[in-house]
Amino acid sequence: MTSTAATTTETGQRNRRWVGRTPAGIALVMLMVATACAPAVTTRYFDYHRVRVIDAQENGFFEDGDEMILATISFRTKPGIAGSTQVWFNNGSLDKAATSLEDGDVKTIPNSKGLYVFDDVKAVTLADIQAGERPELIGHIVIGIENDHTPRDLVKDALEDARDQLRTELVNIIEPLDLLELLNDPAALSDELAAAAMRVEDAAVPDLLRKIEIFISSFGNPDDILSSNLLFFVAVDRSLAPFVEPAFANLPPTMYGGAFPFDEPRKIDLTFEDHETEYVVETYIGDGDQGFSPPTTQPPIDDPCFPSTNQPFISEDGIIQCP
Ligand SMILES: [Ca+2]
Ligand SMILES: [Ca+2]
Ligand SMILES: [Ca+2]
Ligand SMILES: [Ca+2]
Secondary structure, three states: OHHHHHHOHHHHHHHHHHHHHHHHHHHHHHHHHOOOOOOEEEEEEEEEEEEEEEEOOOOOOOOOOEEEEEEEEEEEEOOOOOOOOEEEEOHHHHOOOEEEEOOOOEEEOOHHHHEEEEEEEEEEOHHHHHOOOOOOEEEEEEEEEEOOOOOHHHHHHHHHHHHHHHHHHHHHHOOOOOHHHHHHOHHHHHHHHHHHHHHHHHHHHHHHHHHHHHHHOOOOOOOEEEEEEEEEEEOEOHHHHHHHHHHHOOOOOOEEEEEOOOOOOEEEEEEEEEOOEEEEEEEEEEEOOOOOOOOOOOOOOOOOOOOOOOOOEEOOOOOEEOO
16 A cells, blocks of 8 residues: 555646646636635634643652643744744743653643634735735644753753744745745645745754753753644635645644634644653644633543542442542
8 A cells, every 4th residue: 555655646746736726726716706704813722732641751650750841932924925934932831731640641731831822813815815915824843841850941042042943944935935826736835835844843853852962961860852743824714725725735744734723623633752752632723812622521531520520439330420
C-alpha cells in the first residue's frame, strides 16, 4: 500500500491540481456574484483542554508523577501583506499546565493554563479580498516540556530567541504568499504551504532544543523537551472555507490547520513525546473567548461521578456508583 501510494503520488498531485483548478475556479466565479453574508469580527480561541497520559516518566513508587508544561509562541500574519506579522512568546505558558501525572491519567487543564484568545479576528469575505484585504493566518507553535529543574529564565530566553526566528521566517515565507493564487488553485498550493510550515518549524524548534540542551547540560536534573506541534488557521468567511481547507490537506503530522471552524469547535489530539514520555492533549479551536465547555453528557473518563464532585462508592454487587 505504501509503495503504491508512493508511485502514484506524482499522478495524484497532477490530478488534484487539475481537479482543484476547474471546479474551484468555477465555484469561485459563482461566489463573486453571490452576496456576501454576515461580516464577522470575532474572538477565536485555542484551548489546550485536557491531557491524557499515555506514558508518564516519573512513575516510580517514591516519585510524584510528571509535571507538564505547554510552552507556546503565538503568531498572526497576513499572506501578501508586508509588515503584517506579529509574533509573541506567552510567558505564562511556562507555568505547569498539569502536575502529578501518572500513566493513564486524564486531567483537565484549567483555562488559566491552557486557554488562548485572539481578539479582533475578521472573517474575511470574497468581497473583502477583491477590495484588497487579506485574511489573517493565526497560530501557535506549542512545545511540550516535562518540567524538572532547569531555571525558568533559561527556558524563557531560548523561547524568546525562537520567537524572533519565527518572526523572521513568517516575514520571509508567509508575507510574500499570493492568497488569490491559493484560493484559485488550493490543491497546487497545498504542498507549498506544507513546505512553508516545515520551514517555519525547522527554523524555530531545533534551534530551541539546541539552546536548551546547552543551557541545561550543567544542571543535575534538567527539563525534558518533548516534541512540538504547529497550529495555524485562516480567518475567512464561511463561504470561503471550502476553498481554504484543501490547501491544508497535505500537512505533515504535528501540523494542523484550515479555515477557522464555524458552529462547532474543531478538536485536535496533539501528541507530545520523547524521553520515554507521551501525552495526548485534547485541543479545541473555536469561536468566542470561553474555550471549550464539555457538555454534561461527556462520558466520564476515570470518575463515574464526573462532572459532579460526589465521591463514588462500590455497591453490594460490586458496581461503582455515584451517591
Ligand atoms: Ca479549557
Ligand atoms: Ca515529578
Ligand atoms: Ca523528568
Ligand atoms: Ca518532572
